[in-house]
Amino acid sequence: GAYAYSQADDQIRFTVKPEPAPFTEWMVFTLSPTGSGTAEVAMTWEKLRGAFPIEVDVPAIVWAEIASELAEKDVDWEDYFAAAQYSLDQGGHKDEAPGWAEKAMAGQPGFWTFELMARVLHRAGRTAEALPLLDRAMADARGKAPQEYIDCLARTKADWDAAAKK
Numbered sequence: 001g002a003y004a005y006s007q008a009d010d011q012i013r014f015t016v017k018p019e020p021a022p023f024t025e026w027m028v029f030t031l032s033p034t035g036s037g038t039a040e041v042a043m044t045w046e047k048l049r050g051a052f053p054i055e056v057d058v059p060a061i062v063w064a065e066i067a068s069e070l071a072e073k074d075v076d077w078e079d080y081f082a083a084a085q086y087s088l089d090q091g092g093h094k095d096e097a098p099g100w101a102e103k104a105m106a107g108q109p110g111f112w113t114f115e116l117m118a119r120v121l122h123r124a125g126r127t128a129e130a131l132p133l134l135d136r137a138m139a140d141a142r143g144k145a146p147q148e149y150i151d152c153l154a155r156t157k158a159d160w161d162a163a164a165k166k
Contacts, residue, residue: 014052021049059090070100077107081116088119098124111141115153127160134160 007013027045034040037058042051066083069075081104087097101120105113114137121130134157141150 016050016052018048018050021047023047059092062086062090063092077104077113080104080107081113084116084120088116088123094124109140111137111145114140122160127164131157131160 021044023046024044027043030040030042030044032040032042034053037056039054040051041054042049066086069079070083080100083093084097084100084104087093087100097120098117101113101117105117107113114133118130118133118137121127121133134153138150138153138157141153
């Protein structure tokens with residue numbers, strides 16, 4: 001409690017310069033995103049506001065969590081799928097992504113995993129190997145996914161075909 005407080009026990013200490021703010025009867029804490037991996041923490045009470053920035057290396061945290069998940073014994077296709085998809089979305093671990101996508105596809109062959117493997121291979125410059133997987137994804141999606149999804153895959157295939165012929 002307040003009577004047994006010792007500054008030596010503080011986990012972190014910093015100075016915040018209070019600034020004037022509209023009157024607030026109740027103490028309010030806010031956490032406002034300011035960018036990718038950054039936010040502002042603010043405390044407002046009475047007629048004062050104190051704020052400070054925080055920064056987090058989100059990709060490092062996510063990659064560490066992915067590594068931890070994939071190191072476990074009971075890894076399933078969804079874990080490999082998530083790792084390969086994160087690699088596609090955020091970059092990084094490009095050499096490992098094809099193996100992850102392949103394990104996802106082996107564990108759950110279907111249009112989602114065929115498409116993922118195709119996109120990973122295309123990113124790796126292996127478009128010739130990717131194109132038949134897009135065909136498999138479109139074939140498997142018929143009757144299971146909206147036509148718009150299949151049409152999007154067909155446009156992607158046409159774009160890849162056109163780029164390969166240049």
